[in-house]
Amino acid sequence: MAHATIRDVARAANVSIATVSRALNGHGNVRANLRERVQSVAAALGYVPHTGARSLSLAQTNAIGVMLPDLHGEFYSEALRGMDGEASARGLQLLLSNMHGDRRGTETLQFMRGRVDALILMAPDIDPERLLTHLPTSLPTVLISCPDVAADHPQFRIDNAAGADAMVEHLIASGRRRIVHLSGPRGNRDAEERIAGYREAMARHGLSPRILTGNFEEETGTAAALQLIADAERADALFAANDMMAIGAMVAFQRAGLAVPDDIAVAGFDDIPLARFVTPALSTMRVGIAEIGAEAVSRIAAILAGETDTDVRRIVPQIIARASTLAKTEKGRQL
Amino acid sequence: MAHATIRDVARAANVSIATVSRALNGHGNVRANLRERVQSVAAALGYVPHTGARSLSLAQTNAIGVMLPDLHGEFYSEALRGMDGEASARGLQLLLSNMHGDRRGTETLQFMRGRVDALILMAPDIDPERLLTHLPTSLPTVLISCPDVAADHPQFRIDNAAGADAMVEHLIASGRRRIVHLSGPRGNRDAEERIAGYREAMARHGLSPRILTGNFEEETGTAAALQLIADAERADALFAANDMMAIGAMVAFQRAGLAVPDDIAVAGFDDIPLARFVTPALSTMRVGIAEIGAEAVSRIAAILAGETDTDVRRIVPQIIARASTLAKTEKGRQL
């Protein structure tokens, strides 16, 4: 018993399919009693319009495709949550498609054609050439933290260098000197920029940089901490390129008997919700990823409404100083 | 410059659209050189098949609709993550649609018709009648934590009562007697069942139940804690119906100078990732929501492949005893 189609309704109501379409879509130009008849027949038959067919006909899907690197960890989840809130407020649906760490994953972008009206792509570690190749020409696409290859696309760019710089300044201001950076994976745009900001701030203060390479996952934070603990001349601050690594490291430090922030300060980046809850609360750079997600959807909506938008919106991360980087002299006024 | 269609390719390659379709879809019955010509022409034109049209024609979308109550907090995010992993491993896309706390949100289910091959619905607080009314008849639908109205649907049911019961037993075993339950919102299936389990276990031990009503959000945990703190005869354990409320309460207790678990034990439900990271680590009932999400997708895939599945799969939550409920006598062997 396949679903009833518009034709079934038309037949049962003794009208043409055009009338059914008009009646059901509230097109005004249908006599009231006819409209009612159609509606009740449709209800009786359990008719539900076939959204796919309608999309094909209208050349409009009311869906927007979302391509994320991953859904692991709170960062991307938050981004998605932000998009979702805005999208459903506007009656748009989200079609998900993650790359799962596959830099080549952009192939899937193509498969979105015909299913969505626009795209949101967040891909800090994508291969720039492939991005350029696979970026659909016929679909408005908002880029978040993507390589610089594509001009004229509405974009969000996180000012990672400034953020990292600010965090280093904060650490120095709180009395640290031997500040180690635990970076994200090489080739990841956000990671590289955070490294650059770290280096610059360190250089400005005549401090020698030291960088460990992680992959944004908790485990590499743990590993980095273990490595630092073994050091003869221990660092007095670890600045991780994201919160999950920072938290992994912090837990490892504590488990090894080191006090945070007294023995070593720990800082992250992103300000995921979790950062507030660990002990001590994690100092971090707030990016506001949920807000970015929401705004990405708003921009899409505006573009679909006819506006043109090729802006590159710069997001400047804000420092959130919590207990994990408290200066020793500040002890006691901890929350 | 709208996108090239199959017709454009056909014309440019001097063949019929049927041949293009066959060539591009690897249908074998096309001469090799013709196939190559078609492929190169398609590439040259930047042709990408229109997935929407193809879906209409094939009556198959390779997408599955996901309806969640919300995306706030780690619980649903984790569910989605589980689904996403399994879906993309199978080449399926996820079409998202949240209810955002609107019990009537099931209307949207209808809008999924024609865009997805199947549905996953998680709706512990949906209005049962509406669920029944709006449940598409023509779409395989997996239900997670939904009201009991719909038989013959593949389902997942979390054994909340058993879980709550086990947690109360654990709390009693660790020396608590004045155990207060902070419930989820009334009308929510999971919440009600957890209440029932709590009541039963308390009754079995001759303890008098006390229930505060929350809404699964952190803030109501905070509020509940404040209320308990003000009490003359304070509780010695708070068992919250989910982890976020438990954490909200725990933070509030600590901020008020109470020690957890020494002054009061705190337990949650769900075992969201965050539970491991708070201090003390939160005892909770593990539901494995990501796994449920993944399995839901697997079941969908099997159904789409022709299998029939009307099972109700029972998930029995496992107790995860962490430091937040340590018995006083256990002190010292805390991790």
Add this chain to the structure above:
DNA sequence: CTGTTAGCGCCTTCAG
């Protein structure tokens, strides 16, 4: 106001 007629872009019999 209502019905008829073309498509939307693609796939798939059915003939050749």
Add this chain to the structure above:
DNA sequence: CTGAAGGCGCTAACAG
């Protein structure tokens, strides 16, 4: 092996 033709379900002119 290839082309012509019909149809997926719906909407939108275009006539009446």
